[in-house]
Amino acid sequence: MPDRNNPLMDNPALELVHVGRRLAGRLVVDALDLGLRRGEVLGLLGVNGAGKSTTLRMMAGVLAPSSGSVRLDGEDLHEHPARARRHIGYLPEVPPLHAELTTLEYLRFCARLHAVPRGGVAAAVERAVERCDLGEVRSRVIGTLSKGWRQRIGIAQAIVHEPAVIILDEPASGLDPVQALKLRGLVRGLGRDHAVVVSTHVLPDVAACCDRVAILHRGVLRHLAPVPAAALGRYIVATARPLADATALAGVASAERLDARRWRVALRGGGTAEVLAAAVVASGAGLAGLAADETPLETTFLGIAGGEAAAA
């Protein structure tokens, strides 16, 4: 089985080979090697100015690399741009919306722009509207909508043509917490059939919906690994009354006391938050809070970009 963590893998949907980019004489991205298959979601992390957006723009074919190549299904994006770009859906940092059109008019144009056959446009637009939950604003003029709605329309235009590779630059920007949670589900769903790259500042988003995480720092890929498995089964539990021993709870493999009423617990394989919550309630200590523990990812991220992240 090919190594999923190998930056240059077999048959990737998207592949960056030694990609570098200079802007205004400054090296913004340096010799980046990265591969991504269909069915995979890659989270791209980095502090402001780390080179995330520049990397995504090169992946989308909007910006040409100064060195190296971007390949889509093995084809060089800049040698066969017209063919390759039809397989890419891209949401830039600022959603590229035409404010004077209605949501449907705009999405129809995007579908045709990305070569969806005329007969399939209506179905493709409906699917995107449904996925992004845009039914309420389908006939509204985009210029009159709030930032959250605009962001979702931006995501819809990136997926309307069912591209092989979906590139989302800060997709959660401007979304309220409920919408952000829905976005996680959407990205997870897209990741089943597409290769998805998501750039974000929100570490829990990466833990919740990405298979792998890449951390860029000053244009250099400093970390590329599966999202720490431990992060998926670790929780912070808060109780109403002091809990004597969290390791005694059903499904808990290990536990660390943080203070009198808070424990960091790691579940056994197959354990879920639901089972943990039931065990805490059954213990009589009273469940006051339950949250995923992002410490492993956070530790990695801060270890790489700690100084600047703290300063920011």
Added chain:
Amino acid sequence: MSDLLLVARHEWRRLAMQPFAWSLAALLMALMAWQFLLGLQGFLDVAPRLGGLADAPGATDLIAIPLLRSLSNLLLLLVPLVTMRSFAGERRAGTLPLLLASGLGNGRIVLGKFTGALGYVLALVALVLLMPLALGLGSTPDYGKLAAAFAGVALFAAALTAIGVLCSAWAAQPALAAAAALAAGTLLAIVDAGARLEGIHNDSINYLALGTHLEPFFRGIVASVDIVYFLLVTGVALVLAARRLDALRTRPD
């Protein structure tokens, strides 16, 4: 071809949703209608005296051609206002990546934008042309000369539109794009003014001027040298605009 029309139709739809495009059209129509009526009144005043002249100018020469000549002067100002948003507006609004990330090549994007803007400008020219054509209700206009004048104004508009699209691709701000297109169009229009004052009418400097090639159309002369000139200006401007999009992908500013 369908990609090109897709972008062009999208431009028309966006223009149709903007009060700016309607206001511009209304203003132009009002100005042209006023001038047309003034021309018509002037013609009616002198018409009795023209009857005694041999080979006297008719309504086409005294009303329609001055109207279209005046329209061509207004186009120098109007076209930059139409084209300024083509690319500069997209860049300012952050919407250009939608086109750049699509499968359309730079040439098709530029041609689509050009066709969209030119379609709007030609619709305005056609509407203005309806005024002299209405003279057919009470007289017999020289339709051949009118057709030649329309063709000349259309080619002139195409050249100005291509220059406007080029300026819009170069400038990051729509106002700057409009100013640059106005300057470039005006420069091309008056480049031979000094030479003409000196009595030079057939030099290479005259060949460069837009007016040199537009004027024959107003006299009913359709010469291939004039058509080639306008097509050349249009083609060169559009190629440069496509090159500019290439540069935006490699050297964004």
